Amino acid sequence: MNKTLVVYYSVSGNTKQIAELIQKETNADIFRLETEKTYPHDMEELSALGQKEVNAGYQPALKALPNVEPYARIVIGTPTWWYKMAPAVLTFFNHANLQGKEVVLFSTNAGWAGTVIKDMKAASTGATILADKEILFDSAGGNELQTPLSEIQSWISSWK
Ligand SMILES: Cc1cc2nc3c(=O)[nH]c(=O)nc-3n(C[C@H](O)[C@H](O)[C@H](O)COP(=O)(O)O)c2cc1C
Incomplete structure (x- = not known):
């Protein structure tokens, strides 16, 4: 049993890319969160629905939840x-x-990182925050990584 679990959500693949990099570098297990419902593929529709859901604090049902219990x-x-x-x-x-767990947090963004890390820290009740990072992809919402890969790799090395 690996002692690290990487849990992530990703629509267009950016967060998946970083999650898989971390998985490889730390020899972790990995779990992709998937919603029961399908989000619209059209970017404008997705953006509008996303705004509504975020503002409402909406929590969509997930197909499955990972069992975090065995992981430190x-x-x-x-x-x-x-x-x-x-x-x-x-x-x-x-x-x-997440009580008693060590937690590492990361977000991907297109230049407006907002309060994601702060909010995730606040949501990690009872956990020790080991590290966190905001990772920048291109400003048009595309898949081009802007944060240097070497910077991400040395960040991973700093806590793994
Ligand atoms: C509904 C929606 C809202 C978004 N809001 C923001 C935002 O507030 N700030 C930002 O920098 N990027 C925003 N983005 C861009 C994504 O955060 C960015 O492209 C991210 O890397 C996508 O990750 P994914 O490929 O794993 O889905 C938004 C994208 C979507 C679909």
């Missing part, structure tokens, strides 16, 4: 949605017992 350390990654964590990750935080 949980890495949690989310895209930034309207300056906050994605709704699916809010659902995770409100169901997972």
